[in-house]
Amino acid sequence: MQLESVSEWSRKFYHFIVQQGVSEGLAKNLNLLVNILILTIVVFLVDQLLKRIIIRSFAIFSTKTRTTFDDFLVQSNFPKYIAHILPLIIIIQLIPVVFTDFPGWGVFFLKLTDLYIAVLAVWLFRSFLRSMKNYLRTKDAYKDKPLDSFMQVFMIFTWIIAVIYIFTVLTGKDPIAFITALGAASAVILLIFKDSILGFVASIQVSANDMVRIGDWITVEKYGADGDVMEINLATVKVRNFDMTITTIPTYALISDSFRNWRGMQESGGRRIKRALYIAVSSIRYLSEQEIEDLKKIQLIASYLDHRQKDIAKYNTDNHADKSILVNGRNQTNMGVFRKYIDAYVKSHPAINKDMTMMVRHLAPTPEGIPLELYIFSSDKRWVNYEHIMADIFDHLLAAVKYFDLEIYEAPSSTDMKRLSSEGK
Known part of the structure; x- marks a missing residue:
């Protein structure tokens, strides 16, 4: 009865202008325009009213709850998308009434609303995923996980389902026909979405094997990346280098190419110092x-x-x-005693981790002299402090060399050559 009543009201303008002498064909067209205008105004007002009510309700509710998940729902426009549902229902119910005299157009607009339903469902799900991602970022257990990759994987499957649904709406064919068509065009699809597919596989392997986390310091020499991982998503990994530039590398490069992850050092008890003093062979006695x-x-x-x-x-x-x-x-020998002095010095140094490897060793002779290498670990792993510790140690050792009547190898400079030349004359 209600729809019949609405249908009668939708034709009142038609009857009115027909009585005024307007032809039936023109009256139907004018009546349709008036009905579309009224429907548009009603839907717009209802949509705006619902958005204000629902968004305001969500905001009030989120302030009274302990969890922050509802706050992220508000930030991701989830309430706004929810507000679109009732106006959409109104449109679906009234389209047959508005287009009573034009059933073909009614079917067309119903298909458009079906398409909008698919898009709105995708928006709602995407908003929910974003809220979930941002919420999990506040948890210590998920701060360093590649949540962006998981979100993008879910969104890919969501869009696939939405596209299949849109195909069935537009063509009226069974979804199996669309899937069959995709199978026939699989070679082209694989070529177009090669990077996405590789990134998808890489994201799963990176996450499953815990190869890289957000915040890890990694070095990928092939791409010039040396810094902290900012973001891991389906296609790329963003690295903020120590010079504050940002390098973007393909996600699949993490499994196809070699890279260095410094997480093990950061989680260990110290950071390695591996540097050598080059002793001139002629000074050893x-x-x-x-x-x-x-x-x-x-x-x-x-x-x-x-x-x-x-x-x-x-x-x-x-x-x-x-x-x-x-x-x-x-x-x-003066070299042996100096080596023993270095060993005693680093063992007594307060910034060196005594529970990790401490070694002073000879390496094979080189054209630059005998490398006397320190292999130790600083207790402080922070980059700036680590550099200060290493500099302090080698400053001291370079100054101590002369007490053992040793010389550090140094390639002759142009000044040295000029002095030798003048002495020869």
Whole structure:
């Protein structure tokens, strides 16, 4: 009865203008325009009123709840999309009435509303996913997870379902026909969406294997990326480099190419210092007893030199070593004593982690000298402090070299060459 009553009202203007002598054909067209105008105004007013009521209600409700999820729903326009549902229902109910005299147009506009239903459903679901993503970002367990990738995966499936629904609405065919057509065009689809498909697979593997998290420091030399991961989504990974530039790399590059993730270092007890001093070979020599006595004034190695020298003296005596030449028997070298000094120095340094590897080692000789490498870990892993610790250690060692009568290799400069030339003359 209600629809019949509405239908009668929708034709009142038609009857009125027919009575005024207007032809029936023109009267139908004018009546249709008036009805569309009235429907548009009614739907617009209802939509605006509902938006204000629902958005206001959500805002009031969110302030009274402890959870922040409803706050994110408001921010993502979820209430606004909800407000569109009732006006849409009104349109669907009134289209047959408005287009009583034009059933073909009525069917056409009903199809348009079906398409809008699909789009509105996608918007609602996307808004819900965004709210869920932002809400999970507030939880410690999900702060470093690639939530953007998961959201995009869900949205891809949602759009696929929406497109299939739109296809069935427009063509009136069974969805199986559309899926069959997609299968026939699979080669073209794979080519067009290659990066998305690779990114989809990569996102799953990155998340499942916990290869990269938001906030990780990674280095990808191929793409010039060296910094913190800002965002991981289906197609790209954004890295904020330490020079504050941003590098974007394909997500699938994380599984197809080699990269370095520094998370293990950040979660460990220290950050590695691996650097060498290059000692000039010509400065390495045996130490005399008097020189050893002088080096005992260095407190860090005094007890070592005393104990070591006693062992060497006993060995040389037992083996009747001819000490008129230093090369006979066992001897200490300035290089060996300096290495022992470095070892004692880093072990006593307050900024070095004593529970991790501490090693001072010789490396193979090079044209630049003998590398004397420090392999230790600083307790402080922060970049600036780490650099300060490493600089302090090597400043001290470079200054201490001369006390052991050693020289650091340094390539001759143009000034050195000029001085040698002038001395030769």
